[in-house]
Amino acid sequence: MILLKKLDCKSYSFEDEKRALCYKDLHGENMLKTVLISILFTTLMNTSLADVNIKLSSKIKKSQKKAIKSDLSVLEKFSFSKEGSDDFLKVFDLKSLTSSALEEWLDQRVSWVIPQTDFKKLKLIDAGFVVYPNKNELPEIETPTVKPTGKGVVVMSNIGTAIYYIGKQSSKRMGVKISRGLFKSKEEVMLDSPRTGVIQIGEGLFMRRMQVNRQKDNSVANSLGRLQTFFHEARHSDGHGKNLGFFHAVCPKGHDYAGLNACDRNINGPYTVGASLMKEFIRNCDDCTTTEKETMKIIWLDSLNRVIKETEVIAENDNPEIKLLELEISLKGTLLALTSSAEERQNVEKELLELKKKLKDLAKLEGLIELVQSPFIDSAPEKIQ
Ligand SMILES: [Zn+2]
Incomplete structure (x- = not known):
């Protein structure tokens, strides 16, 4: 009993x-x-x-808990009268587009939602040495070339994958303590896989100015807007090795977010997930007004535009100048990993960017630039055995 x-x-x-x-x-x-x-x-x-097992930290504000529950309930009741497009089904790896299939998809990737907390204030658990799968394969995190202008607003973040990544870097099994509210107790949630799924809500998620319909807080369209963000974050619980967590890429020159880490260099990552889902919501929503659908289209297009379809790479060559620059870049990369102060880091990052630009310019001059199509990534997650 x-x-x-x-x-x-x-x-x-x-x-x-x-x-x-x-x-x-x-x-x-x-x-x-x-x-x-x-x-x-x-x-x-x-x-x-809503028939999902996602748990909410007791530290989340009551009004926000209510909104999240209502969003999940909107998902549960949402009727998809039109079958999902072939692209959608492929990205989500689903046979058919139904609300229960989407609930299950979310359930597999998110187990906890916690409030926005300063990373330093998270109660992390260090359970000691462990061997990670593909232990020498880590994603390459692209360095932004510009700083965001204005005050950025965090909408949601997949903190579980971030903790898993930190653990993998140091070969330590890690977890986080999450408040349950019962006698002020905390649940120890171990991040043995990015699939554990601990999502943090940011200040932007419930901001009126971020809503689809700013006049009607509890509209179905507002729930659909938040749900697409939720699914975007859930995708960060996927992937392994170099593609662990589907980390974002730096947007290319000429892009609305040029130089910022706000794009995907693959065709089935978080931005594709968010865009594909939004498209199906627009096609199937009977409770959304024309104006709401127009705003939803803007969200869909914004997400879609963040998917980089092709990348410029340097073709195989034996140009000595290029080889030398590549070596310098590799050495600077090692140096960057060893920097201890923020100032030192900034300097190395600046030098690294200059070297990369020099390399690209030279390769262009030599006619060695090739366009490579962004891949469809195997989304299978990693797990510590
Ligand atoms: Zn993301």
Whole structure:
């Protein structure tokens, strides 16, 4: 019976009322009765709430919890009368576009949602040495060439994948403690795979100016807008080796976000996921107004435009000047990893960018630039055994 209670309490994180029942259980009052009531309650709740197991940290504001629950409920009830496009089904690896298939997709990639917290304030767990799969293969994180102008707003971030990546860099098994609210207890969530899925909500997620419909907070279209962000983040829970976490790429020259780490160099990453889903929402939404659909189209196009279709690379060659520059860049890259101060890092990054520009200019001059199509990446996730 204790086991049953514990299991129940775990799956209760979504509902304050359910948590209250667990609380009573743990105090030993009317144990059996309470357990039976809570099972009944779960069954009833499952029919009216989104059928996902995503848990919300007790530290998330009540109004935000309500909005997230409502978003998931919109997803559950959303009727896709038109089948998803072939591209959509391929990107999501689904046979058919249904709300339950999407719920399952999200469920596999997100297990916790936590509030925005300064990284230093996260309660990280260091469980010591462990051997990671493909331990020498890490994604290459592209360095932005410009600083964002104005005040950037974080909408959501996949902090679980970031922690997994940090753990992999130092061969340490890591986790994070998340508040459950019950006796102020914390759940220890181990990041043994990016698929553990710990998503952090940012200040932008519920900002009125970021909403599809600024006049009607609880419109279905607003939920769909937040859901596409949610699915974008969920994609960061995928990938392995060099493609772990589907890290973003620096947008090319001439792009709206040129020089910023705000694009994808593949055709099935987070921005494609967000764009493809938004397109299907637009095609199928009966509760969205024409004006809302126009705004949703802007979001769809913004996401779609962040997918870099082809990349300029230097063709195979034996030009000694190019070889020398490549060697210098490689050495600077090693130096960058060893820098200890922010100032030193900035200087090395600047030198590195100058060298890369010099290399590209030279390759162009020699007619050695080739265009390579962005790949469709194997999204299978990694996991510590
Ligand atoms: Zn992203």
